[in-house]
Amino acid sequence: MTADGTTSVAVVGAGFMGAGIAQVAAAAGHEVVLHSRTEATLRRALEGVRASLERAAARGGGGREAEVAATLARIRTTTDLERVAGCAVAVESVAEDLELKQRVFADLDRLCPPGALLATNTSGIPVTAIAEATGRPGSVVGTHFFSPVPRMELCEIVRGRETTDETVAAARSFAEGIGKSCVVVEKDLPGFVTTRLIIAFVLEAVRLVETGICGADDVDRACRLAFGHAMGPLATADQAGLDVLREVAAGLAKEYTHPAFATPDLLDRLVAAGRHGRKTGRGFHVWDDAP
Incomplete structure (x- = not known):
């Protein structure tokens, strides 16, 4: 220094x-x-x-x-x-x-x-x-x-x-x-604090869309308006990459064997289709500014 x-x-x-x-x-x-x-x-x-x-x-x-x-x-x-x-x-x-x-x-x-x-x-x-x-x-x-x-x-x-x-x-x-x-x-466990929290939250948002309870736009809007989020959970997932989300969720599911970390079929289908989020232009949302 x-x-x-x-x-x-x-x-x-x-x-x-x-x-x-x-x-x-x-x-x-x-x-x-x-x-x-x-x-x-x-x-x-x-x-x-x-x-x-x-x-x-x-x-x-x-x-x-x-x-x-x-x-x-x-x-x-x-x-x-x-x-x-x-x-x-x-x-x-x-x-x-x-x-x-x-x-x-x-x-x-x-x-x-x-x-x-x-x-x-x-x-x-x-x-x-x-x-x-x-x-x-x-x-x-x-x-x-x-x-x-x-x-x-x-x-x-x-x-x-x-x-x-x-x-x-x-x-x-x-x-x-x-x-x-x-x-x-203080404890070196997979997912630390924020990753464990956000993965469980985002996967539940995916399930809301998968089961037809709410559309992706409305899920994100609800979280922005109700919780003060800068962007909703599905837009956050698109930013991070849906392929990355699935990989991290799989690791947490293996470590903690908790149903909150089980990967929804909808996420698997989007990743298989190449819809990885902002970096590919499409995920849960359409991104016109894809890199």
Whole structure:
């Protein structure tokens, strides 16, 4: 960490979530190295970051072009993971696949200096299992950000079985320093807090549509108006990806054997039809702004 409180941050994975994490870290003044396996993914990530920054600048009344440019200048991209060497904070944001995450963390363990914060953005895989790939599980912690990262305030800090108090404190300090409010999850169980809650809630919303009780638009409207949700559960599912929803639900159903996590047939049919939500243009809703 430098004298002005900034630090070097590696973000491994340049999908929608990784790009958002890179954006908020750079906006807070940190120097960011954003890694992906392909140049095409990195280009899309930077285009998304630029568009997000420009939208935020426009909402702020304009005249913030220099701030947008400065934030973008603090993000360096690379397809060479060796370029993250020396970073004091590393946040992994690759696909929800334990073996993939373990490979990433084995590399981060090799590349990052002693005392570095090694964080995973997993939404439900136990941090302890990911940390087993390293020789310093005490330095590994969950930092579960929410989509879209620049706008969502919460970050779940998840303690693995061997995560030290110092690591939890460092993760909280980093997350709060980039504008997030934190809750600490003390037991490292699949789904943590928010994923368990939202999956059960969304699957029940799917069942309401599946059984003809209510249409998708009205389910979402009811939740916005009754509960103050920014978007309803089915729009949230479309944003996250219905294929991802089904995968996470299946994992929770296996872990907890609770009927709340049973996958509705309607969800299976939509995924099989390629209707994965916003990223494919159709899910429970039609999305004209599909990537």
